[in-house]
Amino acid sequence: MSNITVCVRFRPLSSKERRDHGDGICIRSLDAETFTFKDEKQEEYTFSFDRVFYEGSEQADVYEFLALPIVRDAVNGINGTIITYGQTGAGKTYSMEGPSILECVEQKKGLLPRVVDEIFKNIKFSEDTSKYMVRLSMRSIWRK
Numbered sequence: 188m189s190n191i192t193v194c195v196r197f198r199p200l201s202s203k204e205r206r207d208h209g210d211g212i213c214i215r216s217l218d219a220e221t222f223t224f225k226d227e228k229q230e231e232y233t234f235s236f237d238r239v240f241y242e243g244s245e246q247a248d249v250y251e252f253l254a255l256p257i258v259r260d261a262v263n264g265i266n267g268t269i270i271t272y273g274q275t276g277a278g279k280t281y282s283m284e285g286p287s288i289l290e291c292v293e294q295k296k297g298l299l300p301r302v303v304d305e306i307f308k309n310i311k312f313s314e315d316t317s318k319y320m321v322r323l324s325m326r327s328i329w330r331k
């Protein structure tokens with residue numbers, strides 16, 4: 188895998204979206220890396236990523252593919268960054284934190300709590316006598 192992994196995630200339609208636009212979706216899955224998008228003129232475009240997470244994907248799927256390799260590097264002293272990008276309501280916060288960072292069912296926990304848990308689990312069970320210093324920062328960048 189290259190040093191940069193780029194994935195796309197589709198969230199389920201909200202009840203308002205279903206009410207306003209019905210169930211019709213313009214995305215057709217081809218495989219775990221490729222989907223087609225049909226625009227309003229019915230033109231079809233194909234897009235490929237390192238992984239496509241369709242609307243049924245679980246938080247754990249995203250974590251295992253995307254974040255776990257970064258955590259494994261981090262405990263070996265290799266920095267890593269996770270960036271979520273998308274328009275408002277696309278699901279960035281849900282993917283990073285889960286439905287709520289404070290009260291959250293295990294299955295819905297987002298990347299951030301999973302990453303923190305795994306880093307400290309690794310440190311706790313590391314056999315050598317190394318000292319670890321963990322630095323983690325989060326930024327939100329938006330345009331009005």
Ligand SMILES: Nc1ncnc2c1ncn2[C@@H]1O[C@H](COP(=O)(O)OP(=O)(O)OP(=O)(O)O)[C@@H](O)[C@H]1O
Pocket residue numbers: 197198199273274275276277278279280281282286
């Ligand atoms: N994969 C998902 N499964 C179920 N619900 C989701 C998923 N992704 C997002 N949602 C829901 O969609 C809504 C919008 O998601 P979220 O708040 O994460 O968007 P956002 O990209 O962070 O938006 P903003 O940029 O405005 O902060 C929320 O109600 C969230 O719970």
